[in-house]
Amino acid sequence: MAQVDTSQPREHFGSRLGFILAAAGAAVGLGNIWGFPTQAASNGGGAFLLVYLVMILVVAFPMLVVEMAIGRHGQANPVDSMRSLTPNSLGKRVGGAIGWIGLSVPSAVLAFYSIVGGWLICFLLGAVADVVGFETAAAWFKGFSVERNLFGTITFYVLTILIVQGGVKQGIEKWSTRLMPALFVLFGLLFVYIMTQSGAIEGLKHYLIPDFEKIMDRKLILAAMGQGFFSLTIGGCSMLIYGSYLSKKENLPKMAMNVTLVDTAVAFIAGLVVMPAMFVAMQKGVQIYAEDGSLLSSDTLVFTVLPLMFDSLGFVGQLFSIVFFLLLTIAALTSSISMLECPVALVSERFNTKRTSTSWALGGLIALFSVVIVYHFAELFGLVAMVATQYLQPAAALLFCLFGGWVWNRHSKIKELEQGYPEFTQGWFGKLWPVYVKFVCPVLVVTVIWASFG
Numbered sequence: 001m002a003q004v005d006t007s008q009p010r011e012h013f014g015s016r017l018g019f020i021l022a023a024a025g026a027a028v029g030l031g032n033i034w035g036f037p038t039q040a041a042s043n044g045g046g047a048f049l050l051v052y053l054v055m056i057l058v059v060a061f062p063m064l065v066v067e068m069a070i071g072r073h074g075q076a077n078p079v080d081s082m083r084s085l086t087p088n089s090l091g092k093r094v095g096g097a098i099g100w101i102g103l104s105v106p107s108a109v110l111a112f113y114s115i116v117g118g119w120l121i122c123f124l125l126g127a128v129a130d131v132v133g134f135e136t137a138a139a140w141f142k143g144f145s146v147e148r149n150l151f152g153t154i155t156f157y158v159l160t161i162l163i164v165q166g167g168v169k170q171g172i173e174k175w176s177t178r179l180m181p182a183l184f185v186l187f188g189l190l191f192v193y194i195m196t197q198s199g200a201i202e203g204l205k206h207y208l209i210p211d212f213e214k215i216m217d218r219k220l221i222l223a224a225m226g227q228g229f230f231s232l233t234i235g236g237c238s239m240l241i242y243g244s245y246l247s248k249k250e251n252l253p254k255m256a257m258n259v260t261l262v263d264t265a266v267a268f269i270a271g272l273v274v275m276p277a278m279f280v281a282m283q284k285g286v287q288i289y290a291e292d293g294s295l296l297s298s299d300t301l302v303f304t305v306l307p308l309m310f311d312s313l314g315f316v317g318q319l320f321s322i323v324f325f326l327l328l329t330i331a332a333l334t335s336s337i338s339m340l341e342c343p344v345a346l347v348s349e350r351f352n353t354k355r356t357s358t359s360w361a362l363g364g365l366i367a368l369f370s371v372v373i374v375y376h377f378a379e380l381f382g383l384v385a386m387v388a389t390q391y392l393q394p395a396a397a398l399l400f401c402l403f404g405g406w407v408w409n410r411h412s413k414i415k416e417l418e419q420g421y422p423e424f425t426q427g428w429f430g431k432l433w434p435v436y437v438k439f440v441c442p443v444l445v446v447t448v449i450w451a452s453f454g
Helices: 016-027 030-042 046-074 078-083 089-132 135-142 146-164 167-195 200-208 218-231 238-244 252-283 298-312 314-350 355-375 377-407 410-418 428-453
Strands: none
Touching: 016 167, 016 238, 016 252, 016 314, 030 046, 030 218, 030 252, 030 314, 046 078, 046 200, 046 218, 046 238, 046 252, 046 377, 046 410, 046 428, 078 089, 078 238, 078 314, 089 135, 089 146, 089 298, 089 314, 089 355, 089 377, 146 167, 146 314, 146 355, 167 200, 167 252, 167 314, 200 252, 218 252, 218 377, 218 428, 238 314, 252 298, 252 410, 298 314, 314 355, 355 377, 377 428, 410 428
16 A cells, blocks of 8 residues: 655645635535525524524534644545554554545535536526626526536536645635635625615524524524534545644644634625525515425525526626625635545645646546536436435544544644644643543534434
8 A cells, every 4th residue: 555755745834824714615615605594594593593603612613623633643634644543553444444434525525516516607607698698698507407517517627626736835725815805705795785675684683683482492403513513514524634734833723713713704694695685585576485484495595596686686686696606606616625635635645646637637537427417417416415415424524533532542632732732731622622522522423413314
């Protein structure tokens, strides 16, 4: 088995901000902008928001620290980082196997995620075609055909590969520090615009004022827990690989907290835009909730309800439609680059291959799988998405958690976190965290897995 070439100095992020924005970008995806507001709308608005914020701190944050610490300790790809946690030869084999399971997550997620990313690009181009009056082109971009899906998917892969081939500083960091601020600016523009429409204030109240009767609802708590878990891509390997590019001088829990805060801020702001937008659409006669109060078309909310609202607002609405889909495309890209980075890091480290050719070869390989899904959409898309997010990702998270909590010895773990944060064990977090990771986190992950089958 090829081993990692350690003679080459490992590339690190050039700045703290670069790391925070890249890691938050990896976490910020359609789950925040599409999933979070949809979940909030289905689960009592403000009540969901409140429980979600608690769950992020209780479930997701401690596990994010574990994943980033494993990566930084190993200074390598997920497979070799997991192997580095124990000197025991059997332990190394098990760790390596867990690393491979972890690595299957970003690869499987990327296969279906890129298709959705492709839709966003097509909707973006469709919105542009609308504005310039190319009606036939607009109809093609907004339609649902195999050709259009193929065009979108391949375009999305090319953009992802172009960023990843640049490496950590010149590719991932450079683009994350441009794309993430753009995301916040676009959100700000959209929010100001939507709040000028009638019905928006109602939506804002529904989102921000919790209905305390719903807070203890079991369904709501489990939904918030699952959303928090997936929002920070726990078990998705991205945080492990980005952690491996983090300097040993950095305070790791603090960095993890910053990533958590940026990620949560994006989800929160997405709710500020999407929830009022839904109420504006309802004022315009678009049906959003069914008779029983459940959300209609929650899966396609972004592609059906919001464009209808933009259309109803005339030319300015069309311009904001471009802004909205540009925003979603950026969010999808900041996640896809972290997914492709995981296998690229493994192959280029193990076999000392050039990053550019590795990025194109592996990106092309996963793209072929996506093409198969596009041609057999009805049978495969939902299946791949379910296997990746309901089985593989939670299983990988549980295994990372068990291995990081039980196999990686306490002394070595604490030593890793004391680098860059010498007083780690003096605070309550440092005292609590090793025990919490060992006993509480696995129970919480099992609960998320159980809830997803419920």
